[in-house]
Amino acid sequence: MKAQTWHGGAHFTLDDIPDPKPSPDYVVVAIDTTGICGTDVHVTQGLFPKDPPQILGHESSGIIVEVGDGVSKDRIGQRVCVNHPASCYECWYCRNWSLCRCENQPMISNGYFAQYAAVASRSAVEIPETLDLETAALTEPAACCLSGVEMLDIPYRATGLVIGAGIMGLFTAVFLKSHGVETLVVSEPVKIRREMAKQFGADILHDPNDVPLSEVVADVTDNGRGFSVTAEAVGKPELVAACVNSTKPRGQTLMIGVSPEGSPLPVDLYDMHYREIKLIGAFRQGDVTHRVPRELAKLNLENVISGCYPLADLPEAITASAKGLGIKFAIKPNR
């Protein structure tokens, strides 16, 4: 099969490698769609730690084409999302942290920027009939946002702010609304993303190049004292700080974006202490993945995938993602 191997920096090679074979309790999935994640972009920019060489790609969907011993042949032909973290439910991480942090997670044969992958049968989750495979590839980013939003305690008549309307900001917005945020502001400088936020439930759109955020806080929130909940979905420490500074006393700030490793938080800790702000990190899918395909089937996700590229054009797709030229780009390895 064909696969894109990452060699560090922005260097990839399109290679012929052996087709994966299913071990016992594994299935082989023909990959339909693999989303380009912000993390993939950060990896190629040296902003997220990973060791080359390896095949990247973790937001995927496809069709089961082969099953190993111990898996029912009925699974062949099933439409699945394959980013599901399988969990043992027994290790310290499963019991004390979250299911997606399981230390006994089964290995996958390779990342999903490839035509096929062998994954544990329990990691390949059947999707509802009403969900198309392309959209199902959004399960992982949506799960990360739903897991984060469910860590918040959202009060009655809450106001909310999301900074960043990439795919993570958009899913954070839609789940904040479905979890009770009454008035939601989404702040994003890129027009196409900002306008997409309407489709995801934003009540007020903010262009930071046009009006300072402090004016929005003054206009929208009660006495200008800040939002009940704020979420940073970009991965820039100064924007996490902007969220903290826009949060009302005893409010909460959610960190959805991945800030570079080693970055300090540029906020006045006295102010954070005095105003009793709660800062919550949110990384990965928590325990919610199995619910997400059904949630996705309920949303209007038209035009969220801005472009699909063949496997050979992965570097171009990563460049397009890095430039913020759309909402979400994806690879179709078998096209």
Ligand SMILES: [Zn+2]
């Ligand atoms: Zn991802």
Ligand SMILES: [Zn+2]
């Ligand atoms: Zn475990």
